[in-house]
Amino acid sequence: MKTVHVSTGKPYDIFIERGLLDSCGKLLRGLTQATRVTIVCDTNVAPIYKQRVQSSLLTQGFSVNTHIFPAGEQNKTLDTIASIYSSLADFRMTRKDVIVALGGGVCGDMAGFAAASYLRGIDFLQIPTSLLAQVDSSVGGKTGVDLPQGKNLVGAFHQPLAVLIDPDTLSTLPDEFMRDGMGEVIKYGCIKDAEFFEFLERENAFKRLEDVIEVCVKIKRDVVSRDEREAGERMLLNFGHTLGHAIEKLSGFGGITHGMAVAVGMVMIANIGEERGITEPGTAERIASVCKKYGLPTSTRFSAHELAQAAMGDKKTALGSISPVMLKRIGESLIRKTALEDFERFITVP
Ligand code: MG
Numbered sequence: 001m002k003t004v005h006v007s008t009g010k011p012y013d014i015f016i017e018r019g020l021l022d023s024c025g026k027l028l029r030g031l032t033q034a035t036r037v038t039i040v041c042d043t044n045v046a047p048i049y050k051q052r053v054q055s056s057l058l059t060q061g062f063s064v065n066t067h068i069f070p071a072g073e074q075n076k077t078l079d080t081i082a083s084i085y086s087s088l089a090d091f092r093m094t095r096k097d098v099i100v101a102l103g104g105g106v107c108g109d110m111a112g113f114a115a116a117s118y119l120r121g122i123d124f125l126q127i128p129t130s131l132l133a134q135v136d137s138s139v140g141g142k143t144g145v146d147l148p149q150g151k152n153l154v155g156a157f158h159q160p161l162a163v164l165i166d167p168d169t170l171s172t173l174p175d176e177f178m179r180d181g182m183g184e185v186i187k188y189g190c191i192k193d194a195e196f197f198e199f200l201e202r203e204n205a206f207k208r209l210e211d212v213i214e215v216c217v218k219i220k221r222d223v224v225s226r227d228e229r230e231a232g233e234r235m236l237l238n239f240g241h242t243l244g245h246a247i248e249k250l251s252g253f254g255g256i257t258h259g260m261a262v263a264v265g266m267v268m269i270a271n272i273g274e275e276r277g278i279t280e281p282g283t284a285e286r287i288a289s290v291c292k293k294y295g296l297p298t299s300t301r302f303s304a305h306e307l308a309q310a311a312m313g314d315k316k317t318a319l320g321s322i323s324p325v326m327l328k329r330i331g332e333s334l335i336r337k338t339a340l341e342d343f344e345r346f347i348t349v350p
Pocket residue numbers: 136184241258262
């Protein structure tokens with residue numbers, strides 16, 4: 001088993017092993033005095049994995065409740081959170097009990113936020129089952145829900161008790177979801193690790209998933225432990241996201257997946273960087289090739305004007321400026337702060 005230790009304010013471990021789902025009860029037993037556990041999962045994940053996780057928890061003497069919510073980003077709402085709270089209260093969960101977030105990013109974000117706020121905060125265990133959640137959203141302690149006005153506008157920083165990653169869960173993922181996760185995987189290479197980027201260029205990442213997950217989780221761990229509350233370095237993880245979020249917004253939530261939008265955002269911002277003399281020439285082309293290799297799009301039909309308008313509505317622009325992450329070269333990233341009024345001009349490439 002691969003173990004990655006995260007030394008945030010409240011330290012925890014990320015365990016990576018095939019088949020780990022069946023020993024989640026034993027692992028959790030070593031981490032808590034809880035008697036009750038509520039598994040939170042969606043209607044897609046429940047029929048595939050709920051039973052295995054439940055059985056593993058029952059063998060360790062936990063009382064187990066399950067709360068299943070309708071799958072989809074459109075259900076990442078306060079209404080779903082309210083239904084989770086009811087389920088926790090009906091099951092008489094106490095402050096020493098544990099929520100298990102079993103599923104993709106949406107599930108982890110919401111179950112995590114329920115854990116951060118129910119009884120002013122209880123423990124939760126992350127069992128991410130999508131590539132995107134395994135390499136990204138399950139690490140770092142960000143939890144939250146969407147509002148009609150935008151994504152993740154309500155939330156809390158709440159570190160999990162542990163993260164259990166079973167790469168076998170990826171074998172049941174539709175191709176579209178694997179591609180989605182690859183957007184973030186490529187991002188890690190771009191911002192921090194040229195060698196890993198070259199590996200993605202050279203090899204078939206899908207054949208080396210355990211290693212890929214470990215590398216990504218370690219990069220995220222390193223960044224997050226140096227900047228737990230996103231005051232500085234952590235912003236580098238937003239490479240490709242300023243324009244990516246704008247594309248997502250313009251496409252309507254659910255119109256394009258997050259990872260695909262990030263792929264387009266990375267290529268675009270690298271291209272802009274080259275035009276502005278910030279990024280080493282040829283970088284955008286390399287990123288585009290890797291994105292294509294893993295089935296990701298590299299361009300969008302939206303204009304610089306539309307993208308700039310959409311990006312300005314993002315919650316991270318509140319301070320009158322916008323700070324896209326740029327690359328110096330593959331593996332080396334920086335934040336380029338731009339005044340809001342200059343942003344459209346900045347992203348317009350002749
Ligand atoms: Mg992301």
